[in-house]
Amino acid sequence: MDAPTTTSSAGNDGTGGTGGSSGDWGWFTPSRKRDEDAPQGPDQEADRSAPSRPVNPIRPVGTGAERRLPAPAPAPARAGQSEPPSPGAGAPPAGNPPAGNPPAREGEEHQRPTETPGAQDVRPAGLFSDGSAGLFSDDRTASLDAVLIRRTMAEIEPIADKVTSYFYALLFVQHPYLRPLFPAAMDSQRDRLFRALLTAAKLVDDLDILTEYLSGLGRGHRKYGTRPEHYPAVGECLIGALTRYATGTWSDETEGAWVRAYTTISQIMIDAAAEDELRAPAWWQAEVVGHELRTPDIAVVTVRPDQPYPFRAGQYTSLETPWWPRVWRHYSFASAPRADGLLSFHVKAVPAGWVSSALVHRARPGDVIRLGPPAGKMTVDHSTDNGLLCLGGGTGIAPIKALVEDVAEHGRNRPVEVFYGARSDHDLYDIDTMLRLAQTHHWLSVRPVVSDGPTNGLSGRLPDAVRQYGPWNSYDAYLSGPPGMIRSSVDTLRGIGIPSHRIRHDAIEELVTAGD
Numbered sequence: 381m382d383a384p385t386t387t388s389s390a391g392n393d394g395t396g397g398t399g400g401s402s403g404d405w406g407w408f409t410p411s412r413k414r415d416e417d418a419p420q421g422p423d424q425e426a427d428r429s430a431p432s433r434p435v436n437p438i439r440p441v442g443t444g445a446e447r448r449l450p451a452p453a454p455a456p457a458r459a460g461q462s463e464p465p466s467p468g469a470g471a472p473p474a475g476n477p478p479a480g481n482p483p484a485r486e487g488e489e490h491q492r493p494t495e496t497p498g499a500q501d502v503r504p505a506g507l508f509s510d511g512s513a514g515l516f517s518d519d520r521t522a523s524l525d526a527v528l529i530r531r532t533m534a535e536i537e538p539i540a541d542k543v544t545s546y547f548y549a550l551l552f553v554q555h556p557y558l559r560p561l562f563p564a565a566m567d568s569q570r571d572r573l574f575r576a577l578l579t580a581a582k583l584v585d586d587l588d589i590l591t592e593y594l595s596g597l598g599r600g601h602r603k604y605g606t607r608p609e610h611y612p613a614v615g616e617c618l619i620g621a622l623t624r625y626a627t628g629t630w631s632d633e634t635e636g637a638w639v640r641a642y643t644t645i646s647q648i649m650i651d652a653a654a655e656d657e658l659r660a661p662a663w664w665q666a667e668v669v670g671h672e673l674r675t676p677d678i679a680v681v682t683v684r685p686d687q688p689y690p691f692r693a694g695q696y697t698s699l700e701t702p703w704w705p706r707v708w709r710h711y712s713f714a715s716a717p718r719a720d721g722l723l724s725f726h727v728k729a730v731p732a733g734w735v736s737s738a739l740v741h742r743a744r745p746g747d748v749i750r751l752g753p754p755a756g757k758m759t760v761d762h763s764t765d766n767g768l769l770c771l772g773g774g775t776g777i778a779p780i781k782a783l784v785e786d787v788a789e790h791g792r793n794r795p796v797e798v799f800y801g802a803r804s805d806h807d808l809y810d811i812d813t814m815l816r817l818a819q820t821h822h823w824l825s826v827r828p829v830v831s832d833g834p835t836n837g838l839s840g841r842l843p844d845a846v847r848q849y850g851p852w853n854s855y856d857a858y859l860s861g862p863p864g865m866i867r868s869s870v871d872t873l874r875g876i877g878i879p880s881h882r883i884r885h886d887a888i889e890e891l892v893t894a895g896d
């Protein structure tokens with residue numbers, strides 16, 4: 381089992397930390413060498429030309445207070461000039477650990493949105509729902525570090541696969557003890573790393589949001605057994621991979637920017653994990669107590685955690701089954717917190733989805749799974765009486781149902797309008813529950829919307845159906861479902877006048893954020 385992280389911050393282990401935020405190049409010496417001392421390992425071609433990098437690790441330093449100073453916009457350093465690392469921002473390390481011995485190809489579970497979207501989608505929920513924050517759109521006002529980091533990202537984006545493969549080759553050759561923390565099949569892990577980099581690159585100048593994002597990431601990493609001393613190794617290899625592949629934009633200045641960024645990132649994650657350790661377990665064990673097959677591919681799975689599991693309706697968690705150790709997937713809670721402490725999830729088995737298939741076709745009462753911490757911000761704002769316009773597509777109805785229960789428990793009569801979309805009537809696996817809720821609560825209406833077949837409900841796609849009703853200007857919108865549905869719904873809702881800050885949904889990209 382993964383061990384919890386220690387509470388100590390890196391940098392105080394006597395191996396070069398300066399004890400302050402200034403740091404110095406003594407523990408991270410830039411090197412211009414490119415092709416010497418290549419490591420041996422899985423990527424032999426890559427390894428032959430691996431850059432010769434000192435093994436001095438990046439050491440996160442400084443205090444939380446120091447890091448909350450505004451992100452620096454350092455004057456450009458001349459080539460070869462040393463520059464002390466200082467807070468900036470950037471790229472989190474890899475996260476998802478290890479599968480036991482999964483099938484050759486890692487399929488997407490699709491239990492949470494996972495398509496590769498535009499940069500605006502790689503975000504913590506709700507942060508950029510106005511869609512304005514294209515990755516490089518704010519370069520005019522960005523700090524120099526941010527500009528340098530984004531240039532690197534732009535350069536490597538088309539070759540992200542190569543860069544991440546190389547990064548992991550370096551990591552596992554130079555630090556083989558880290559290999560067991562990662563899945564046996566690394567396909568989706570590579571994507572995760574790059575998505576995390578993109579996210580951090582975009583957030584470089586927004587320290588508050590970056591801190592929130594990375595804190596979640598740090599807390600989520602506890603369940604993997606990530607420890608403070610692992611971060612420098614990851615940072616070294618990340619810089620090594622960038623050095624090799626971002627040749628068009630790489631310079632001492634760029635390297636300085638990345639070192640500062642990574643130093644900040646790792647420290648935020650380490651601190652968040654340490655704080656979290658004081659109040660929550662790294663993971664929960666939960667026994668399956670209910671397993672109801674609603675369609676041949678969709679199951680409602682109910683579990684009993686081994687200790688209290690605090691969360692809010694609308695949030696999600698990461699989940700690991702005993703059949704694929706260290707392969708974690710996200711699922712939303714399908715109910716608001718219950719008095720009996722039970723949690724339920726709606727799981728659709730997707731092709732090549734190891735976890736989803738195991739949960740649907742294999743899990744039975746008595747099986748024990750693991751849960752990570754709750755995450756996500758698609759929660760009800762109880763400080764307003766605005767109505768809730770809820771769009772749930774497919775198993776995306778799960779958190780919508782939780783939101784409805786949450787409103788019911790708060791006892792305030794707010795209108796809640798649910799549009800429940802599916803491909804066919806048959807796929808509306810939870811319609812009975814939703815209609816029962818609507819019968820119980822006069823403030824709730826539920827409309828089934830079927831896109832691909834005959835129906836007694838509404839026909840067409842969810843956003844089009846919503847457009848036929850309204851007006852929605854006094855409503856807050858909550859969206860949950862496949863990525864395409866979220867994107868087109870956001871467009872539609874903005875088009876009909878719901879301001880971006882009142883449209884909530886989970887990150888379209890699976891958030892490495894949540895620690896996965």
Ligand SMILES: NC(=O)C1=CN([C@@H]2O[C@H](COP(=O)(O)OP(=O)(O)OC[C@H]3O[C@@H](n4cnc5c(N)ncnc54)[C@H](O)[C@@H]3O)[C@@H](O)[C@H]2O)C=CC1
Pocket residue numbers: 489490491492493494710711712713726727728772773774775776777778779800801802803807829830831832840841842843860861862863864865866868869
């Ligand atoms: N299980 C869970 O806890 C949660 C799952 N999700 C996500 O919900 C999705 C559910 O997948 P399925 O049940 O297979 O849904 P699906 O693919 O059958 O689609 C559900 C609905 O979304 C509509 N839709 C799909 N693409 C659309 C587009 N581009 N524009 C407009 N409408 C579109 C469909 O017409 C249908 O009404 C997955 O992506 C999953 O990641 C999201 C939140 C929670």
